[in-house]
Amino acid sequence: MAGALTDEVKSAEGGFLQLHKDYLDANSLSNDLLEFNKAGIERFESLKFPHPKHEMFTFVNTREIASTEFALNPGGTCSADVVKNHVYACSEQSCLVLVDGVYQPELSDLSALAGKVELADFEKAFSDEKLKQSLVESLKKETDVFSALNAAFAKQGVFLKVLPKAQINKPIQVLLVSTGAEGKPAMSAPRFCVHIGKHAEVKIIVKTVGDGNSYFSNTVQDYFLDENSSVIFSQVQADSKESWNFSKTFVRLNQYSRFKSTHAMAGSKLTRNNYQTHLCEPGAELTMNGVSVLVDKEQVHQYIQVNHHAPNCISHQYFKNIVNDKSRASFDGTVVVDPGAQLTQSDQLINNLMLSDEAHADGKPNLMIYADDVKCAHGNTVGQIDDEQLFYLETRGLSASVAKTLLTTSFARSIIDTVEFPEVVEDLKSLLLSKLERNHA
Amino acid sequence: MLEIKDLHAGSEDTEIIKGISLTVNKGEIHAIMGPNGSGKSTLSKILAGHHEYEVSSGSVTYNGKNLLDLEPEERALEGIFLGFQYPVEIPGVNNAEFLRMAYNAKRLHKGEDEVDPLDFDEILDEKMKMVEMDHKYKARFLNEGFSGGEKKKNEILQMAILEPKLAVLDETDSGLDIDALRIVANGVNNLINENNALILITHYQRLLDYIKPDYVHVLSKGKIIKSGDKGLALELEAQGYDWLTTTTN
Ligand SMILES: Nc1ncnc2c1ncn2[C@@H]1O[C@H](COP(=O)(O)OP(=O)(O)O)[C@@H](O)[C@H]1O
Numbered sequence: 001m002a003g004a005l006t007d008e009v010k011s012a013e014g015g016f017l018q019l020h021k022d023y024l025d026a027n028s029l030s031n032d033l034l035e036f037n038k039a040g041i042e043r044f045e046s047l048k049f050p051h052p053k054h055e056m057f058t059f060v061n062t063r064e065i066a067s068t069e070f071a072l073n074p075g076g077t078c079s080a081d082v083v084k085n086h087v088y089a090c091s092e093q094s095c096l097v098l099v100d101g102v103y104q105p106e107l108s109d110l111s112a113l114a115g116k117v118e119l120a121d122f123e124k125a126f127s128d129e130k131l132k133q134s135l136v137e138s139l140k141k142e143t144d145v146f147s148a149l150n151a152a153f154a155k156q157g158v159f160l161k162v163l164p165k166a167q168i169n170k171p172i173q174v175l176l177v178s179t180g181a182e183g184k185p186a187m188s189a190p191r192f193c194v195h196i197g198k199h200a201e202v203k204i205i206v207k208t209v210g211d212g213n214s215y216f217s218n219t220v221q222d223y224f225l226d227e228n229s230s231v232i233f234s235q236v237q238a239d240s241k242e243s244w245n246f247s248k249t250f251v252r253l254n255q256y257s258r259f260k261s262t263h264a265m266a267g268s269k270l271t272r273n274n275y276q277t278h279l280c281e282p283g284a285e286l287t288m289n290g291v292s293v294l295v296d297k298e299q300v301h302q303y304i305q306v307n308h309h310a311p312n313c314i315s316h317q318y319f320k321n322i323v324n325d326k327s328r329a330s331f332d333g334t335v336v337v338d339p340g341a342q343l344t345q346s347d348q349l350i351n352n353l354m355l356s357d358e359a360h361a362d363g364k365p366n367l368m369i370y371a372d373d374v375k376c377a378h379g380n381t382v383g384q385i386d387d388e389q390l391f392y393l394e395t396r397g398l399s400a401s402v403a404k405t406l407l408t409t410s411f412a413r414s415i416i417d418t419v420e421f422p423e424v425v426e427d428l429k430s431l432l433l434s435k436l437e438r439n440h441a
Numbered sequence: 442m443l444e445i446k447d448l449h450a451g452s453e454d455t456e457i458i459k460g461i462s463l464t465v466n467k468g469e470i471h472a473i474m475g476p477n478g479s480g481k482s483t484l485s486k487i488l489a490g491h492h493e494y495e496v497s498s499g500s501v502t503y504n505g506k507n508l509l510d511l512e513p514e515e516r517a518l519e520g521i522f523l524g525f526q527y528p529v530e531i532p533g534v535n536n537a538e539f540l541r542m543a544y545n546a547k548r549l550h551k552g553e554d555e556v557d558p559l560d561f562d563e564i565l566d567e568k569m570k571m572v573e574m575d576h577k578y579k580a581r582f583l584n585e586g587f588s589g590g591e592k593k594k595n596e597i598l599q600m601a602i603l604e605p606k607l608a609v610l611d612e613t614d615s616g617l618d619i620d621a622l623r624i625v626a627n628g629v630n631n632l633i634n635e636n637n638a639l640i641l642i643t644h645y646q647r648l649l650d651y652i653k654p655d656y657v658h659v660l661s662k663g664k665i666i667k668s669g670d671k672g673l674a675l676e677l678e679a680q681g682y683d684w685l686t687t688t689t690n
């Protein structure tokens with residue numbers, strides 16, 4: 001056993017296996033959680049870090065993560081200012097704060113949610129044998145090695161149950177704060193799961209921020225929508241520039257449920273999101289909009305699967321990227337329509353705006369249709385600033401640089417304006433649009 | 442005000458403007474007519490500073506300055522306005538916000554303070570009334586989904602807001618029904634006076650029933666082949682362009 005481990009330490013996975021040993025030594029975990037964490041590390045070991053041609057990581061280079069030595073961050077503290085700065089006014093009484101993946105009751109405020117939700121921390125939730133078994137089982141089928149890695153280290157996440165018929169007007173904000181460690185960069189494994197009961201209507205904002213420089217946050221979030229429920233969702237990624245951010249978002253939609261989301265990305269050294277969505281029962285509707293605005297060497301990679309399992313479901317995807325300098329954006333999206341999923345309507349559109357010759361915007365849209373009566377459309381465009389539009393604005397007295405800023409911001413705003421929360425829209429203007437307000441010359 | 446001397450210009454290897462000379466003074470209205478493809482739009486875009494076209498020889502002087510040295514926005518700020526034959530659509534740019542930006546750019550250039558959205562709204566309302574434009578076009582994206590007529594009205598609205606010294610209107614009449622034509626022409630007539638000048642590019646003479654030119658020039662294959670007064674436009678109307686183009690060939 002010890003010998004096997006020494007050999008493995010030399011492999012890319014070895015550092016993480018050692019880190020996991022340290023994690024088990026440092027924490028006295030309940031047997032239930034231990035079972036889950038062990039299933040996670042086993043899955044991680046068998047999946048291994050992606051090789052350069054791995055189909056789920058076509059545009060993402062994970063070599064640096066595999067070769068970096070990370071520290072375990074005990075987590076649990078961040079300055080109160082960070083929380084104050086990043087909790088939106090609309091969510092002051094409905095916010096959950098996780099620092100390095102650890103839920104922080106003192107920094108959170110759920111007063112506006114009283115009687116409408118039930119919250120359980122991770123260990124408590126695992127005492128439910130059925131839930132634990134289903135999570136352990138689903139790990140055996142996990143294809144994303146980073147999601148398996150999350151399960152190996154997930155310790156203090158939350159389970160939120162929105163009670164059936166609950167109508168929650170104030171958006172629930174989940175604030176994920178990552179802190180950097182001294183010396184080695186820290187790894188954290190935030191995990192939360194939201195179960196939305198029948199006929200419940202809820203708005204959710206997930207914002208990720210950094211309180212420290214270099215870290216690797218590797219999040220998994222699950223959303224289970226029971227019949228006729230609705231989620232309006234907004235993701236704001238505002239991490240430290242020197243961070244690696246990986247996340248997997250799982251969405252399961254039951255009959256007539258609706259999930260409408262906007263994913264706004266400010267980018268970092270390496271940001272990769274994996275969205276696995278399943279329209280499981282008739283009448284479900286999924287709308288995903290996304291916008292990334294990247295400069296310098298920032299990267300954002302979106303990997304999306306939309307699975308139509310049932311007839312009469314609708315899915316829309318509309319993603320826009322603006323890439324400047326040496327930044328990179330990619331969109332790797334697949335829509336799968338199962339054999340019985342007749343009358344599916346699905347569209348997927350990706351528009352990229354390139355502001356520099358050295359930037360990259362890659363797209364891999366993919367349709368796999370196994371039903372015959374469906375309406376599916378997809379498109380992927382890459383373009384520069386339109387010369388005729390620029391000329392038009394200049395002939396009205398706007399300088400070339402003002403005109404370019406206007407054209408680029410308007411490109412991003414068509415997505416930003418779909419966000420339903422005014423505070424978030426304002427935040428995105430300073431987070432994303434301000435990046436476009438510089439001399440284009 | 443404007444003096445074009447033996448201008449030759451084109452795009453890459455093709456010469457499109459093949460020796461045009463034209464002088465426009467304050468208070469004058471010049472109509473430029475000519476068949477499709479004769480270079481009318483190209484000339485107008487060269488005057489506005491489109492980077493796609495290169496001037497190989499000749500000169501353009503505007504109020505004593507070498508116009509060709511100026512960037513498009515400098516030309517605009519100095520009082521040149523181009524009404525486009527095909528105004529581009531710019532999704533995502535709010536029409537009223539854009540109009541205010543243009544208005545304020547001009548004010549700043551003149552050393553005046555910018556106006557805030559509320560004050561601008563009053564100015565905009567008044568100008569929109571003049572071109573009989575519905576207020577709903579304020580909130581729309583710039584030209585996006587506008588009908589041909591609304592696009593042209595929006596051009597004249599911009600002219601009204603920017604109050605140019607020299608306006609070049611490229612086929613502002615094409616694609617307009619008779620009502621829209623009357624509205625647009627009235628708008629233009631309201632905006633011209635003895636202190637500014639107008640170059641009116643048109644394919645048909647019907648616009649000239651509403652806006653009376655002092656001079657009419659016929660452009661063909663990149664050259665002005667005939668100049669005259671209003672009467673020339675009527676001759677063209679009666680006989681078409683053929684008699685001109687064939688006799689000069
Ligand atoms: N950018 C360009 N590159 C090459 N040829 C052009 C370009 N713009 C215009 N032309 C050509 O120049 C000629 C004049 O075009 P244009 O000025 O649009 O004519 P008009 O407005 O009189 O109809 C046409 O033959 C057209 O195809």
Ligand SMILES: [Mg+2]
Nearest residue numbers: 481482526612
């Ligand atoms: Mg033309």
